[in-house]
Amino acid sequence: MANLIDRFLGRSSQPKSAKIAKERLQFVLVTDRSQLSPEKLRQMQAEILDVIRKYYRINEEGIDIKIESRERENYLVADIPLAKQNPNSDEDGGRIGFMLQTPAQTLKSESDESSTETDASAEAEPDPPSS
Amino acid sequence: MTGRVITITSGKGGGGKTTTTANLAMALARLDKRVVAIDADIGLRNLDLVMGLENRIVYDLVDVIEERCALRQAMIKHKDYPHLYLIPASQNRDKTAVSPQHMKSIAMQLKESHDFILIDSPAGIEWGFKNALAPADEVLIVTNPEISSVRDADRIIGIIENHDTPIKVRLIVNRLKSNLVKRGDMLSVEDVVDMLSIRLIGIVPDDETVLKSSNMGIAAGGVVGQAYENIARRLCGEDVPFEESNGGFLGRFRRLFGNNS
Numbered sequence A: 001m002a003n004l005i006d007r008f009l010g011r012s013s014q015p016k017s018a019k020i021a022k023e024r025l026q027f028v029l030v031t032d033r034s035q036l037s038p039e040k041l042r043q044m045q046a047e048i049l050d051v052i053r054k055y056y057r058i059n060e061e062g063i064d065i066k067i068e069s070r071e072r073e074n075y076l077v078a079d080i081p082l083a084k085q086n087p088n089s090d091e092d093g094g095r096i097g098f099m100l101q102t103p104a105q106t107l108k109s110e111s112d113e114s115s116t117e118t119d120a121s122a123e124a125e126p127d128p129p130s131s
Numbered sequence B: 001m002t003g004r005v006i007t008i009t010s011g012k013g014g015g016g017k018t019t020t021t022a023n024l025a026m027a028l029a030r031l032d033k034r035v036v037a038i039d040a041d042i043g044l045r046n047l048d049l050v051m052g053l054e055n056r057i058v059y060d061l062v063d064v065i066e067e068r069c070a071l072r073q074a075m076i077k078h079k080d081y082p083h084l085y086l087i088p089a090s091q092n093r094d095k096t097a098v099s100p101q102h103m104k105s106i107a108m109q110l111k112e113s114h115d116f117i118l119i120d121s122p123a124g125i126e127w128g129f130k131n132a133l134a135p136a137d138e139v140l141i142v143t144n145p146e147i148s149s150v151r152d153a154d155r156i157i158g159i160i161e162n163h164d165t166p167i168k169v170r171l172i173v174n175r176l177k178s179n180l181v182k183r184g185d186m187l188s189v190e191d192v193v194d195m196l197s198i199r200l201i202g203i204v205p206d207d208e209t210v211l212k213s214s215n216m217g218i219a220a221g222g223v224v225g226q227a228y229e230n231i232a233r234r235l236c237g238e239d240v241p242f243e244e245s246n247g248g249f250l251g252r253f254r255r256l257f258g259n260n261s
């Protein structure tokens, strides 16, 4: 019966091809919209983490850093928990969070070089409040 | 009067740009608007056929640009709508005969005495597309609910966002098969809008009336004709609710009770 209702409502347990299509598209659009190749993006993430490691002790397991598309803009969104100052205390070590807006891809154009020139430097967004 | 220049484009080929330009032009004409449709697909002339005007062509877009005729002479009056005109593409010329500046100047002249100038863009992001985009105040992106079509639409939207003048961009989802959406085998309109993050202006079902009407060079009727009428009304500022896109409850019940009108 539940199965029938699911079928009636168009629900099912197996992933449908449209759902897979959406996931694949979301992934490819993030990289399409970015000036950097996925390879370069990964490299940049790793280097940013290295810089932070110079100044803070990071709780390595908790690192959450990814590229996200919001309203057609790409952001590098990071939430990096820090290691406890004192391993015996209950207080956590705080965290570093940031959102880096990454410039979108522009048309590599032969005919109107002058019109589309983007600032190649990334703009830093204000820190999201960290919990 | 100052008309609106609306370019219909898609990135990927075969998504329904020409079908949309023709049917939207006719739908706007039925709403008593003064309309000019321009075929900017130089070398691959098609809009004339879909609009049923292929036998009346004397001059084309390139003739205007190269001053072999006046703009007025290249405007073919539609047989059914006295305020609808077509400017055909040239069939035997190269696309480089046209430049963005030419398109801007032609559009500027047409704006003075028409409500809408619709431009049928060629596929791709190259020369012909840039010509079609240059004079646009607004763009309608035609996409099919299908991965490569959506991806190419996204690319086009990115390019338009970087254009030197601000252009209003809206989305038409064409060839929607609601039975496939229901089955989970086609992206829904919601999925597509969600990924592209632009405003929707119309949903056009996949329907064989399109084939029949373009065979005959007339406006599509039935659900497709209705869809284009709705888009035309929305373009004119009317608040027309969207058709049921994903075969929501209503659709399903209707089918269940065999009332499939």
Ligand SMILES: Nc1ncnc2c1ncn2[C@@H]1O[C@H](COP(=O)(O)OP(=O)(O)OP(=O)(O)O)[C@@H](O)[C@H]1O
Pocket (backbone or CB within 6 Å): B010, B012, B013, B014, B015, B016, B017, B018, B019, B020, B041, B121, B122, B123, B174, B175, B176, B204, B205, B206, B207, B208, B210, B211, B214, B224
């Ligand atoms: N809603 C629809 N339902 C069924 N068939 C459709 C629909 N829209 C378009 N088609 C068909 O799809 C084909 C391609 O349409 P059309 O020529 O309008 O696309 P296009 O984007 O202009 O192509 P091109 O990139 O080659 O210029 C045509 O055969 C047309 O009849």
Ligand SMILES: [Mg+2]
Pocket (backbone or CB within 6 Å): B017, B018, B019, B041, B046, B120, B121, B122
């Ligand atoms: Mg076409």
